[in-house]
Amino acid sequence: MTKMISLQNTLLSSTRTVVRSQFQRRTFPRVIQSYTRLASTMAPQLKDPSLLKQNVCYVNGEWVSAKSGKTFEVHDPSTGKLIGTAPEFDEADTKTAIKAAASAFETFRHKTGRERSKLLRKWYDLMIENQDDLAKLITWENGKPMADAKGEVTYAANFFEWFSEEAPRIYGDVIPSSVPGNRVLTLKEPIGVCGLITPWNFPAAMVTRKIGPALASGCTVVAKAPGETPFTSLAIAELAHRAGIPAGVVNVITANANTPAVGQVLTTDPTIRKISFTGSTGVGKLLMKQCSSTLKKLSLELGGNxxxxxxxxxxxxxxxxxxxxxxxxxxxxxxxxxxxxxxxxxxxxxxxxxxxxxxxxxxxxxxxxxxxxxxxxxxxxxxxxxxxxxxxxxxxxxxxxxxxxxxxxxxxxxxxxxxxxxxxxxxxxxxxxxxxxxxxxxxxxxxxxxxxxxxxxxxxxxxxxxxxxxxxxxxxxxxxxxxxxxxxxxxxxxxxxxxxxxxxSGFGREGSLYGISEYQVTKMVTYGGMGKPLQK
Incomplete structure (x- = not known):
């Protein structure tokens, strides 16, 4: 790739000199265009190659392969060429990730909002620092132009920034009671372990839009990355690790052929208390039906017209x-x-x-x-x-x-x-x-x-x-x-x-101050005997 760029730059430099022949005037632009097109079909060079995670998923703070050893291929939609392979997680792998998230929840839920805020802010900073590499991964596996991909990275990171600012501002209410002497209070508590299922069209923004409010509220997550574009989600998971997100709080798994089986586990395992899904209306209806067995809280962002x-x-x-x-x-x-x-x-x-x-x-x-x-x-x-x-x-x-x-x-x-x-x-x-x-x-x-x-x-x-x-x-x-x-x-x-x-088109809201409530439950506490007169 470096040699190709060097040759291209040499040719470009040549065109700055006086081109005397008609043949040169016709040929140089075609040659330059040819080399530019050839260079674009080659693998992009990441500043930090360790962000490209192949054959591993992020579970309990570690990079692990599928227990079966199976993988699936991911191809560049522009060229059809192989980008790499990702783990084909199955039911057992998914349950391991759920178990890790459940264990981490017992500790993470008790972190203060300010502590969670600092973790999300660090994650945001790392995404901005690695914007170019993340954009290259998006363009590589999704196909959108680099300018759009860079815009998506900024948009995606901004969810971490936004919810880092919401995390310390989770308030309950004091409600006047109709019973003399009673006081009614509400507490906002994290719902628990959340299963997140994201689409391929915004491989960075859709995962951060769900993880941001979940972590801000004190939840832990198992995020299923899209089979078409898994590498962006896995790179974001690597940045979570570098940001110091505690082990088990964020788990990112992949599957392609096993996607229905993984979805079945996420929607029926009683440990998962909430599912957030972005995708087609048909799949959303199926997931909703599966969730009914354990009455999970649902957020569905489905098809439009x-x-x-x-x-x-x-x-x-x-x-x-x-x-x-x-x-x-x-x-x-x-x-x-x-x-x-x-x-x-x-x-x-x-x-x-x-x-x-x-x-x-x-x-x-x-x-x-x-x-x-x-x-x-x-x-x-x-x-x-x-x-x-x-x-x-x-x-x-x-x-x-x-x-x-x-x-x-x-x-x-x-x-x-x-x-x-x-x-x-x-x-x-x-x-x-x-x-x-x-x-x-x-x-x-x-x-x-x-x-x-x-x-x-x-x-x-x-x-x-x-x-x-x-x-x-x-x-x-x-x-x-x-x-x-x-x-x-x-x-x-x-x-x-x-x-x-x-x-x-579904229900629930993502982003904004309303987005964090999707990952919370409201607990009511009534205090009796509060109306007694002060003792002299």
Whole structure:
């Protein structure tokens, strides 16, 4: 890799001299581009190679392999090349991790909020110090461009910072009693050992968003990393070790083929008192059913079908920028991506033209290449779903104005950023979450009409709308059946904001001051005999 970069720099240096021949003028840029592309397909060089943990998971403060010795392969979605292997944990391995977390809980729960705060703050500092390496791991196993990956690391670390500040501020209440002489107090206590199951689309942020509040409240965790992107979670676990998180408090395990079996253990073992899951609605329902046997507390952040509404009175340029940010972030692979873009008839053509022109400027490719704005999708199943939605829309009368096809010249998991007009509610994209770089534009006439269509979905995670009418802003924000609303913005995620949905998008909130309560129980204590007069 070093030699490749050196050769590339030599070629770049050569272009700074006067190039006299036409052949040189044509050839040098092509050669440089060729070497840049070749270099991007090679393994990234980490400043700290020890952050790449292969064939081991983090259990009880130690790096251990699966008892069976089995592993699974993890591949780069950009190139299809092997990144490495991770342990295939099974039921017995998972129970060992649960046992370690249960043992650690007996001590960790009694640490003061200030002590837990300092541990989380140290963990935050280490993530920021190692931001470049963590971003490289994210780009390598997830595919998103380096700029996006660095942004995710900052976002992920900020959950540790936020909850480090919440940990010392866990308060109960004093409640006036209706019984003379009694005093009622409430105590906020950690719920216990928590099972955390995270997705691949934000391999750093999803794990910190769950671990941060759990540790702040005094809980211990067993976190199951996603099979597609395990190495980011394992690197974060290594930083937990360096931060001095006590053994057994944080346990990070991996599985691929054994994922259903591991999930079964986490949801049925009585030692686990809470499950937090981010993923599809179908899997969320299955986990909820499994949890019923032991009545665990649940937080579920599930699928979405986000409406994005642009009214006639909106600033079109602001709305276009918001739609770009919401729809195409991480190549459309986020649960809060705009999935149905509704534009009022009066500005539909103007919006569609400006939106399409912006999408045409995107540069798709390997996330390690300079200037790349959008990377690959995570795997071939994602590609198949995206293509199916585009073909379904075309078949039913929609018009593809930008993109619409795979990009095999880049690799098997690339799809062109796509804009489709003349969408109707009969098309698959209106009902299903695309989870890819495809924007379908629907035309509507009235506010009442679009709100009704937006609310027709069975899920309700996020929604967006753009308007400069203050009365409409309040009215529509209250009538949209979603857990989160973005008004004149396409970005709503923030550690300070409560994240979660309604309907079949799940329940519970992550981040914010509300997020820590998901990992607590409220204990009521009534004191009698408190009304006696003072003794003389």
């Amino acid at each position: 986000a409406p994005f509404i642009v009214f006639d009175d909106a600033d079109v340029d602001v709305a276009v920028a918001g739609a770009i940010a919401s729809k195409f972030r991480s190549s459309g692979q986020t649960c809060v991506c705009a999935n149905r873009i509704f534009v009022q008839a009066g500005i539909y053509d103007e919006f569609a033209k400006k939106f399409a022109e912006k999408v045409k400027t995107f540069k798709v490719g390997n996330g390690f290449e300079e200037g790349i704005t959008h990377g690959p999708l995570i795997h071939d199943r994602a590609i198949s779903k995206v293509e199916a939605h585009v073909r379904d829309a075309e078949k039913k009368g929609a018009k593809v104005v930008v993109g619409g096809n795979k990009m095999p010249e880049l690799g098997p998991n690339y799809f062109q950023p796509t804009v489709i007009t003349h969408m109707t509610t009969e098309m698959a994209m209106a009902e299903e979450e695309t989870f890819g770089p495809v924007a379908g534009l629907f035309k509507f006439s009235t506010e009442e009409e679009v709100v009704k269509i937006a609310n027709s979905s069975e899920v309700g995670l996020a929604g967006y709308f753009f308007s400069r009418d203050i009365e409409r802003v309040h009215r529509v924000a209250e009538h949209l059946e979603v857990g989160m609303v973005g008004v004149n913005t396409g970005l709503i995620s923030d550690p300070a904001a409560p994240f979660g949905g309604v309907k079949e």
